Amino acid sequence: MTSRITSIEGFVLSCELPQRVGNARVMFDKRTALLVRVTTSDGAEGWGETWAFPDAAGAIIRSRFGPALIGADVTTPVASIASLLQMAPQDRRGLHHMAASALDIALWDACGRVAGKPIHNLLGGARRDTVPAYASGPLLREGDPYADLDRVIGDCLAQGFKAFKLRIGIDRRSDEAALRRARELTGPDAMLMADMNEAGTVKEALALVQAVGDLDLCWLEEPVQHDNFPAYKRMAEILPVPLAGGESLYGLAAFRDVIAQGGLEIVQPDLALCGGLSEARKIAALAEAFGIPTVPHVWGAGINYLASLQFTATLPPQRVGRFHYPLHEVDVGYNPLRSSIVDLDLDASGCLKIPDGPGLGMEIEPSRFEKFIVERWTVA
Structure with missing residues (x-):
């Protein structure tokens, strides 16, 4: 018997932060995300997420994508999402991919629960049962960007992290000082990365990596705007540190364009933005053909976190x-939207266990994030 979609529910989550934090480009005082729950004719459920523009993505699902999915076979996520994206030829790299991402993850989750298998099994099988984790943080503090650096890195070391990514992009001297302090705290063997969040220029990126050449950085992430592909090509030719990026790229075609011209050495699709698991698997295959690792960007609430582990x-x-x-x-910032869904399970070697239950690997309990729901809607 075919398992067909009977309803799609949306849950907009929001939580206030203790203080304004952010990155070199933007500060914020709350976190938000859109979770979707797909229910099928045989009672199976699947959860998905997008986080960048919850209201806009929700509007697309409610008005266009949701009605088109009602009655669809939940066990054919790739075909279903492809048909949705064909409905939006004028928006090949934006909000429609975010909306599709949430639905795609939900369909894969439901498909796995119907089959009684984890998503990684449906994608061809797991190559590992644990994965090394890296601590992404701290977020920069308004007025005193690096005030939390020592405390956060100290906490992360105590938890067992062996790899660390700093947000930088304030100015060369401040960034250099922060990176040197981080290396001092983590020791010479830890992996250390730097993320400029698109706040710099080619010249600024070059000056920084030359200044910290002795710190053995794993990568420099998004030193300039994500869609400035000529700049990435130029930097890849002159920077002695690998370039990483892709969290703000949507769909296979965008990754094709930057990879083909040699602009990135590490690609970072965000499953909650790029088109979900269906699109991410194609992006990873493309990157592999060029010998480029895929290291997913993970932000938002706990559903994206779990989907990224499966991927x-x-x-x-x-x-x-x-x-x-x-x-x-x-x-590693304050994020109850994630911790209310999934607990951090870091082992002594700094690795995370890949959940092996059906779908996303574990049961989702809405009661845990009920207090963060600020809006609900249903398509049926």
């Missing part, structure tokens, strides 16, 4: 210099 389980082992991939990103 990362299937990625091939690769190496850039002395550093081995894939890794799993753990946002």
Whole structure:
């Protein structure tokens, strides 16, 4: 008997932060996300997420994508999502991919629960049962950007992290000082990365990596705007540190364009933005053909976190210099939207266990995030 979609529910989540934090481009005082729940004719459920523009993505699902999915076979996520994206030819790299991402993850989750298998099994099988995690943080504090650096890195070391990514992009001297302090705290063997969040220029990126050449950075992430592909090509030719990026790229075509011209050495699709698991698997295959590792960007609430773990389980082992991939990103800032859904399970070696239950690997309990729901809607 075919398992067909009977309803799609949306849950907009929001939580206030203790203080304004952010990155070199933007500060914020709350976190938001859109979760969707797909229910099928045989009672199976699947959960998905997008986080960048919850209201806009929700509007697309409610008005266009949701009605088109009602009655669809939940066990054919690739075909279903492809048909949705064909409905939006004028928006090949934006909000429609975000909306599709949430639905795609939900369909894969439901498909796995119907089959009684984890998503990584449906994607071809896991290559690993644990994955090294890296601590992504701290977020920059308004007025005193690096005030939390020592405390956060100290906490992460105590938890067992062996890899760390700093947000930078304030100015060269401040950034250099922060990176040197981070290396002092983590020691010479830890993996250390830097993320400029698109706040710099080619000249600024070059000046920074030359200044910290002795720190052995794994990568420099998004030093300039994500869609400035000519700049990435130029930087890849002159920077002695690998370039990483892709969290703000949507769909296979965008990754094709930057990879084909040699602009990135590590690609970072965000499953909650790029088109979900269906699109991410194609992006990873493209990157592998060019010898480029895929290291997913992970932000938002707990559904994206779980989907990314399932996806990362299937990625091939690769190496850039002395550093081995894939890794799993753990946002170490205050984030009850994630912790209300999934608990951090880091082992002594700094690795996360890949959940092996059906679908996303574990049961989702809405009661845990009920207090963060600020809007609900249903398509049926």
